[in-house]
Amino acid sequence: MGFDIEGYLTRNKELVDGKLLELLPKAAGAKTRLQESMLYSIEAGGKRLRPVLAIAAGEAVGGGVELTLPVACAVEMVHTYSLIHDDLPAMDDDSLRRGLPTNHSVYGEAVAILAGDALLTEAFIVITEFGVKSGLTSSQAAAIVGDIARATGSRGMVGGQALDLALEGADTGVEEVEEMHIMKTAALIEAAVVSGGRAGGADEKQIESMRKYARALGLAFQIIDDVLDIEGGSEIGKERGADARKKKATYPAAAGLEGAKRRAAQLTDEAVECLRGFDERALPLREIACYLGGRKY
């Protein structure tokens, strides 16, 4: 019998969902509107792909979930903050996300901006407080804070979002689109895998292999997202063709639909290849790459 990837994803998603709700600050007594708004977007979460990758990376080096779960939750908080800010009127101006009204559509722009700010900040509390209580060494916690912050600052995710906005409507080449996708999407996926691996006890050589795996996987993931935006597909939670209407720089626009599919398949193979030096405990990491690479399109 093969590996039950869907069962693995579901089981770990539920673990993450439960822990996220436990970690989010609930003021004694009355919850504030800000905290409601943070919870709203966390509860509207999707497959929890990034945290599950963090858990799988820890498993690949024998690290138990008690060590990787805080990191996994922190990464999902950072991801959720980025979605809230990306959806704002001044950015992508989206009113729906995963089929639900976006945060600012429900709570207003001011609260949505602050909810994003607070979720980003909370991620670093989770790592240094809950993470250390759960068994991370201070040295691991400090390194993981650095991994996640570097991946999501001006040289990573936030820089990628700025580039994305700047490229709207421009005639963009393949290299520029790849650079933007690597910063905007792959960097956080890389941070999830690397920090999960680090929490699980990976050595520097293993971390470097995981980094390459995650970068290839993250880029493939975003290219496939671009393809799904054109061809539709099961449950992307937004209207088909939204990228084209917004004149977004996408991989298919730069390289054609077939070129995009070929590139995604090549990157998925590359990702799996990066795991050659790991033993059977890396099976979930391998299977996740194949599963994501094979998303229906």
Add this chain to the structure above:
Amino acid sequence: MGFDIEGYLTRNKELVDGKLLELLPKAAGAKTRLQESMLYSIEAGGKRLRPVLAIAAGEAVGGGVELTLPVACAVEMVHTYSLIHDDLPAMDDDSLRRGLPTNHSVYGEAVAILAGDALLTEAFIVITEFGVKSGLTSSQAAAIVGDIARATGSRGMVGGQALDLALEGADTGVEEVEEMHIMKTAALIEAAVVSGGRAGGADEKQIESMRKYARALGLAFQIIDDVLDIEGGSEIGKERGADARKKKATYPAAAGLEGAKRRAAQLTDEAVECLRGFDERALPLREIACYLGGRKY
């Protein structure tokens, strides 16, 4: 001869100014608009009160500036991010800050939101990367990340900003205004002092005294700001009476002008009293409290 407080403030401000410019990411070759916008607000900085407090707190326990400067710069990045976001149209909608156009007035809302996000994130890179290179232990770095993140998240500064917006136009009592000021302003001042002290090697008992000092000082500081908004004064960099026009909850509105001045003086005395257990190396911390408490009004 007395302590030259103005010389002390100027000397350390220049140290912080220089290091901030060194630390801010400059992409090889072309600087991006996002990075320009981050630099714009950092360079528009004022007295650098929070980082100077971090340095003074380190000095109070014999910690050299090489240990406290990374923490000091990180705190100033967090402060700058908070100003950029507070000024946004969806929040306080200010077009001027320290006599210059606000970030979003120059770079647009999208870039301003991202510049704030990136400065917050950069602060955690600075602590865990540059801080550790400069001699902080991983354990100090992880604890300082926690100090700053707790002070600035939903239970601290960001929660205070949400409360500030929620209280606009409401009939607000003294206790509610104090709670808001403690979260919105005093929490980051507390984080500056505590993390500077921690970087300098303070023990837990010293950190607790510093925490009380900073909380009293931070609240006094904000009450005096409220008073200055009514009575004007030297260089507050915004128009007199702005709080009243925006129907902001302020201490003078809740307790009267004389009540506000009395409370600020009492808190300043309290702050100085908290330093009783420290030796002469805490002189700068004491002098800063007196200096701020004595701001002309």
